[in-house]
Amino acid sequence: MARFRRAALALAGTAALMMAIAACGSGDNSGSDDTNAKVTLSYAIWDKNQVPAMRQLASAFTRENPNITVDVQLTPYETYWTKLKAAATGGAAPDVFWMNGPNFQLYATNGVLAPLDDFDAGNYPKSLIDLYTVGGKRYGVPKDFDTVGLWYNKSLFDAAGVKYPDDTWTWATFKAAAAKLTDKAKGRYAIAANLSSAQEYQYNTIYQAGGYVISPDGKTSGYADPATVQGLKFWTDLIAAGQSPDLKTMTDTAPLDLFESGKTAMYYGGSWDAAEFTSNSNMKSKVDVAVLPKGVKRATIIHGLADVISAKTPHKAQAWKFVQYLGSKEAAEVEAKAGVIPAFNGTQQAWVQAHPELHLQAFLDELNYAVPYPVSRNTAAWNELETTFLTPAWNQREDVSSAAGKLAPAMNDALAKE
Numbered sequence: 219m220a221r222f223r224r225a226a227l228a229l230a231g232t233a234a235l236m237m238a239i240a241a242c243g244s245g246d247n248s249g250s251d252d253t254n255a256k257v258t259l260s261y262a263i264w265d266k267n268q269v270p271a272m273r274q275l276a277s278a279f280t281r282e283n284p285n286i287t288v289d290v291q292l293t294p295y296e297t298y299w300t301k302l303k304a305a306a307t308g309g310a311a312p313d314v315f316w317m318n319g320p321n322f323q324l325y326a327t328n329g330v331l332a333p334l335d336d337f338d339a340g341n342y343p344k345s346l347i348d349l350y351t352v353g354g355k356r357y358g359v360p361k362d363f364d365t366v367g368l369w370y371n372k373s374l375f376d377a378a379g380v381k382y383p384d385d386t387w388t389w390a391t392f393k394a395a396a397a398k399l400t401d402k403a404k405g406r407y408a409i410a411a412n413l414s415s416a417q418e419y420q421y422n423t424i425y426q427a428g429g430y431v432i433s434p435d436g437k438t439s440g441y442a443d444p445a446t447v448q449g450l451k452f453w454t455d456l457i458a459a460g461q462s463p464d465l466k467t468m469t470d471t472a473p474l475d476l477f478e479s480g481k482t483a484m485y486y487g488g489s490w491d492a493a494e495f496t497s498n499s500n501m502k503s504k505v506d507v508a509v510l511p512k513g514v515k516r517a518t519i520i521h522g523l524a525d526v527i528s529a530k531t532p533h534k535a536q537a538w539k540f541v542q543y544l545g546s547k548e549a550a551e552v553e554a555k556a557g558v559i560p561a562f563n564g565t566q567q568a569w570v571q572a573h574p575e576l577h578l579q580a581f582l583d584e585l586n587y588a589v590p591y592p593v594s595r596n597t598a599a600w601n602e603l604e605t606t607f608l609t610p611a612w613n614q615r616e617d618v619s620s621a622a623g624k625l626a627p628a629m630n631d632a633l634a635k636e
Contacts, residue, residue, distance in 0.1 A: 358524025
């Protein structure tokens with residue numbers, strides 16, 4: 219299950235949000251925080267597929283804490299952030315709610331989220347702890363995570379006489395295989411070199427090339443770095459060589475659909491795609507996955523959700539008790555069975571073992587070199603700039619070095635306004 223596609227889709231009216239929640243997000247909590255009082259906590263989520271698991275966890279928590287009831291509130295992702303923005307600006311955000319990386323800093327730095335420093339960060343991958351830390355403070359307890367792997371169609375590899383990908387693959391191996399897997403006469407390509415899903419595509423190769431998207435302090439674009447350009451060139455070269463469809467084709471037909479219809483032999487996709495492929499009768503016997511090919515170094519983008527607490531909840535003690543439970547090993551084991559990779563270290567094997575026909579261990583093997591999804595206070599602003607300035611390069615109308623060179627100062631200007 220994809221957590222998000224582009225932050226620009228998630229943030230509507232960002233400037234207005236920053237002003238409004240800055241005014242409403244600070245101040246003391248109102249209401250009683252008596253731990254003996256009977257209270258109902260609101261818990262906002264966006265994935266309908268996880269509702270049964272979240273309700274199971276809420277019920278288990280209430281059995282242990284009879285004075286605290288949890289109301290699991292589902293809002294579809296398409297409207298989740300609009301609803302949360304309205305609630306936050308009115309000082310009435312849910313007591314506990316899901317948060318993702320691209321939106322995190324906006325809410326944390328405007329006083330909407332309560333700091334949560336009092337938990338054992340060693341129970342979770344460091345990259346996820348870093349993702350939900352800003353200004354030296356942690357604001358989210360990691361819930362789950364996803365990394366990106368190289369999915370491939372075994373039937374097409376067999377037909378082309380190409381060995382299946384494994385952890386020995388490098389960019390050179392990938393490119394050699396791509397040439398053999400492309401069959402223009404049959405309208406078949408090695409891979410769809412997409413632009414619109416950076417988590418799955420160019421962000422991975424940027425870091426594999428030794429480049430970066432945004433500096434660690436969140437103030438400078440990495441697109442002027444020659445290594446970053448090489449990471450982008452990995453994809454534009456595939457289009458230029460005819461080993462990927464052009465951008466118009468990928469816009470008309472999603473890369474996932476191209477892969478599932480046998481039009482592409484490989485697919486850079488997330489761990490969430492395991493559920494998609496194993497439920498597809500046409501694909502489930504043909505597909506498998508490996509770690510991403512190595513560039514100058516190994517890297518994969520990691521993202522995951524976190525459970526956060528409203529800074530203005532009138533039930534902070536109860537909310538914190540619930541979030542601690544959600545971040546427990548017991549809760550993680552429930553999540554694994556629900557089809558997501560739990561963030562709690564040592565509990566991920568249940569997810570891997572759910573589909574022994576796939577090499578899902580690849581997604582866990584990548585944890586050692588995972589890079590947190592690049593974010594800032596206003597991620598959406600420069601995500602839009604990435605699309606604007608890089609599209610001509612993906613359309614083969616502008617050299618990628620030139621496009622990235624124009625993007626860097628524009629992104630720096632956007633960061634300076636945060």
